[in-house]
Amino acid sequence: MPYMSIGEVADKAGIAASAIRFYERQGVLPAAQRVHGRRHYQADVLEHIRIVQMAQAVGFSIEEIRLLLHDFPAGTPPSLRWQRFAGQKLTEIDALLRRANAIKQILQQGLQCQCATFTECLAIVDAAEPPASEP
Amino acid sequence: MPYMSIGEVADKAGIAASAIRFYERQGVLPAAQRVHGRRHYQADVLEHIRIVQMAQAVGFSIEEIRLLLHDFPAGTPPSLRWQRFAGQKLTEIDALLRRANAIKQILQQGLQCQCATFTECLAIVDAAEPPASEP
DNA sequence: CTAACACTTAAACTTTGGTTTAAGTCAAGG
DNA sequence: CCTTGACTTAAACCAAAGTTTAAGTGTTAG
Numbered sequence: 001m002p003y004m005s006i007g008e009v010a011d012k013a014g015i016a017a018s019a020i021r022f023y024e025r026q027g028v029l030p031a032a033q034r035v036h037g038r039r040h041y042q043a044d045v046l047e048h049i050r051i052v053q054m055a056q057a058v059g060f061s062i063e064e065i066r067l068l069l070h071d072f073p074a075g076t077p078p079s080l081r082w083q084r085f086a087g088q089k090l091t092e093i094d095a096l097l098r099r100a101n102a103i104k105q106i107l108q109q110g111l112q113c114q115c116a117t118f119t120e121c122l123a124i125v126d127a128a129e130p131p132a133s134e135p
Numbered sequence: 136m137p138y139m140s141i142g143e144v145a146d147k148a149g150i151a152a153s154a155i156r157f158y159e160r161q162g163v164l165p166a167a168q169r170v171h172g173r174r175h176y177q178a179d180v181l182e183h184i185r186i187v188q189m190a191q192a193v194g195f196s197i198e199e200i201r202l203l204l205h206d207f208p209a210g211t212p213p214s215l216r217w218q219r220f221a222g223q224k225l226t227e228i229d230a231l232l233r234r235a236n237a238i239k240q241i242l243q244q245g246l247q248c249q250c251a252t253f254t255e256c257l258a259i260v261d262a263a264e265p266p267a268s269e270p
Numbered sequence: 271c272t273a274a275c276a277c278t279t280a281a282a283c284t285t286t287g288g289t290t291t292a293a294g295t296c297a298a299g300g
Numbered sequence: 301c302c303t304t305g306a307c308t309t310a311a312a313c314c315a316a317a318g319t320t321t322a323a324g325t326g327t328t329a330g
Contacts (some may be wrong), residue, residue: 007306017307018289026287036296038307051253054260058238058245062287078253086245093239100235103193104228110193110221118186118213125189142276152277153319161317171326173277197317 003040006032013049020049027066028052059089138175141167148184155184162201163187194224 010017023029024039029048032039055065068081106125115121145152158164159174164183167174190200203216241260250256 005306016289019287021308022288034308036307037309038296047254047257050257054257056287058241058260078250078256079248082245082248082256086242090239090242090246093235093242097232097235097239100228100232104225104232106193107221107225107228110217111225113214113217115213119182121213121217122182122185122189125193140276151319154317156278157318169278171277172279173326191317 003033003035003042004045006039006041009041009045009049013046015049023049023052023062026062028062028069059093060085138168138170138177139180141174141176144176144180144184148181150184158184158187158197161197163197163204194228195220 004012006017006020010020013020020029020039024031029045029052032041032045034040051069052065055068056062060068064085068085072081072084109124110121113121113124115124139147141152141155145155148155155164155174159166164180164187167176167180169175186204187200190203191197195203199220203220207216207219244259245256248256248259250259
């Protein structure tokens with residue numbers, strides 16, 4: 001087979017065909033060649049999908065992935081595109097880690113709390129640094 | 136003033152009046168007394184709102200907060216209610232921390248990457264343990 | 271009297287990452 | 301010829317935590 005249908009790609013990539021159509025609509029997968037209206041894919045689409053999934057896994061939104069892939073002069077190497085976002089993502093992740101650790105401390109105190117009223121709990125939690133809010 | 140309007144409460148709590156109505160609809164704030172159809176609040180509602188916000192800040196959903204506040208025999212102390220959920224939340228937070236740390240490592244490698252193609256990047260990231268996906 | 275303003279409700283809208291559905295097209299098999 | 305199965309599209313739907321809007325009520329100021 002010189003090409004794959006969207007169903008085959010979906011199976012091999014382990015995602016739903018609807019997700020592939022969605023990625024195409026959002027511009028994070030190139031529009032597939034159509035043959036009689038159906039999408040026909042080459043093997044390299046699987047790698048493209050893996051790149052999208054990897055970027056998602058490290059916290060990029062679909063919109064950011066679109067920018068990462070297309071919003072640079074043609075030929076810009078991944079290293080440069082990547083670095084355009086990685087610094088900010090790292091800042092976000094660090095903030096997340098700080099919040100999560102603060103929350104963890106509060107939860108651990110909560111597990112041992114003997115308060116008779118929620119108001120008492122509030123005082124305890126307030127003493128343990130305000131963790132701001134979940135994003 | 137022996138009571139506050141929803142606008143005053145919103146200002147003092149630093150949230151929108153619409154959020155207060157939403158909390159009431161969701162059952163995490165008790166239904167306010169109505170006078171001529173308008174909500175009239177006592178000062179203690181501010182503390183109640185703070186409890187809701189604190190629970191949100193440690194990762195409880197509105198639904199969970201409703202359970203935390205109401206789904207126990209009357210008089211159950213906060214310590215017991217709290218402990219009913221804190222263990223599971225801690226597990227969730229620990230998973231979040233592990234994922235966030237994995238992502239951070241990948242991002243740090245990304246900051247130094249000199250890859251000429253995204254495919255090369257993929258190989259590097261794959262080598263650095265799959266971080267699953269963001270929740 | 272009238273305008274401005276704060277409030278009321280139900281219902282619709284927002285965002286994100288898709289999924290589901292409706293209605294239609296196409297090729298292969300029997 | 302007819303059915304089946306995989307595909308196409310646009311549009312509607314999902315969750316969460318609210319916000320916004322429409323249409324109406326009540327109070328106060330001028």
